[in-house]
Amino acid sequence: MKRKLCLIFSCIFILAAIFSATVFANDISLCNNNTMSNFTSFYITDTGEARVTYEYDGYPGITTGAVITIVIEKRNFLFFWDEVVTEYLAFPDESYIGTYGYQLSSKGTYRCTVTYRIGGTGGPDDVLTFEDTDTY
Amino acid sequence: MTEKEESGRKKLINALKEYELSFEEKYPPEDIEIEFSEQYNKYMENLLAGKIPAPKKRKNRFCKRIAACAAAVLLVFGGSMTVKAFREPVTEFFTNVYEKIIEIFFQDDDITKSPSEIETVYTLGYVPEGYEFESFEINNYRTMTKIIFTNSENKIVFSQSIINGKSWLDNENTDYQYRYIGNIEMATIEKNNKITLFWNSDKYTFKLIVGIEISEEDLAIIVSSITEKD
Numbered sequence: 001m002k003r004k005l006c007l008i009f010s011c012i013f014i015l016a017a018i019f020s021a022t023v024f025a026n027d028i029s030l031c032n033n034n035t036m037s038n039f040t041s042f043y044i045t046d047t048g049e050a051r052v053t054y055e056y057d058g059y060p061g062i063t064t065g066a067v068i069t070i071v072i073e074k075r076n077f078l079f080f081w082d083e084v085v086t087e088y089l090a091f092p093d094e095s096y097i098g099t100y101g102y103q104l105s106s107k108g109t110y111r112c113t114v115t116y117r118i119g120g121t122g123g124p125d126d127v128l129t130f131e132d133t134d135t136y
Numbered sequence: 137m138t139e140k141e142e143s144g145r146k147k148l149i150n151a152l153k154e155y156e157l158s159f160e161e162k163y164p165p166e167d168i169e170i171e172f173s174e175q176y177n178k179y180m181e182n183l184l185a186g187k188i189p190a191p192k193k194r195k196n197r198f199c200k201r202i203a204a205c206a207a208a209v210l211l212v213f214g215g216s217m218t219v220k221a222f223r224e225p226v227t228e229f230f231t232n233v234y235e236k237i238i239e240i241f242f243q244d245d246d247i248t249k250s251p252s253e254i255e256t257v258y259t260l261g262y263v264p265e266g267y268e269f270e271s272f273e274i275n276n277y278r279t280m281t282k283i284i285f286t287n288s289e290n291k292i293v294f295s296q297s298i299i300n301g302k303s304w305l306d307n308e309n310t311d312y313q314y315r316y317i318g319n320i321e322m323a324t325i326e327k328n329n330k331i332t333l334f335w336n337s338d339k340y341t342f343k344l345i346v347g348i349e350i351s352e353e354d355l356a357i358i359v360s361s362i363t364e365k366d
Contacts, residue, residue, distance in 0.1 A: 010204055010205070032236040032237055032306050032307065032308040033308070035304075035306060036305075036306050036325075036327070036328075036330060036332055036345065037303065037304060037305045037306065037332055037334075037343060037345075038303070038304050039280065039295070039297050039301055039302070039303045039304075039341075039343075040301055040302055041279055041280075041297070041298060041300055041301030041302075042301075043252060043300055045252075051277050051279070053275060053277060053279040053280055053297070053298075053301065055280055055282075055295070055297075057293065057295075057332075057345060059327075059328045059330065060291075060328075060330075062328065095293075097273060097275055097280055097282050097295075098275065099275045099276055099277045099279070101277070128237070128304060130302055132302070
């Protein structure tokens with residue numbers, strides 16, 4: 001029994017290592033055809049409101065729009081996160097600045113993942129992923 | 137097989153046979169006697185009689201488990217540090233330079249000291265001739281502003297945001313570099329006839345996007361003209 005438990009935990013650790021390596025590999029394999037710059041911010045206020053700021057600037061005549069996905073998760077145990085809310089936003093603009101707010105119902109550590117999929121004539125869609133955590 | 141090869145093969149077989157014979161003559165099997173020590177014989181007698189319990193491997197296994205867990209933990213945390221540890225420090229902001237993007241961020245201490253909302257809004261005090269004010273935007277959380285000036289063909293976009301966030305600049309086929317305008321160090325890129333400049337104060341970050349038709353002199357004047365908005 002102990003041997004099985006040991007094997008299971010070893011597998012979990014190894015999978016976590018592979019997962020983290022994959023995340024960073026994604027970071028450095030982004031394509032960037034249609035996006036000049038962007039800005040993202042995530043923090044939780046004292047009253048428990050999760051606030052996300054998103055902004056992107058495209059290239060004139062190239063960038064045609066963006067789909068932004070915001071996911072807020074709450075830490076459950078170690079590497080495990082429970083999804084709290086997911087929001088999909090679409091903008092047919094060359095550049096955009098916006099905010100998203102969500103009132104959290106309980107205290108804890110929260111993770112926000114904002115994924116930009118920015119399209120245009122510069123090439124395949126750019127996929128940029130922002131991730132940050134904050135505690136309430 | 138050629139005759140020469142066949143001859144060589146026979147010679148080799150003979151040599152091996154000869155060696156085997158000479159080896160057996162030198163060390164006849166019946167002459168080899170193995171003598172065990174008294175201590176060993178006693179131990180074996182006791183072992184066969186069941187007087188000695190089987191050796192415990194539990195302790196050894198436990199050590200292996202600890203070592204495996206430690207290795208896994210090192211793999212997890214070591215793996216998570218490899219890319220993130222590569223940082224190129226500049227005056228106040230930090231950058232992670234990837235193949236396609238430049239990630240700009242600040243240390244936690246700097247974030248803690250900075251305001252979570254924009255308290256003072258800045259604007260450009262000077263724009264080149266022909267440019268006119270088009271729009272001003274501030275989001276409802278007061279975390280970012282954007283001011284746009286346009287002429288008939290181009291735009292000048294000036295953005296201000298809080299320090300608690302991450303900015304990304306395009307790094308694919310861009311002329312990315314650090315440069316000074318006055319005494320301000322900036323990260324700059326140039327692509328598709330646009331120049332983007334990024335810099336910061338103690339409280340805010342600033343981003344300026346202009347067309348390449350703006351001269352270096354005008355660019356310096358624009359940056360140094362930043363002033364509080366009415």
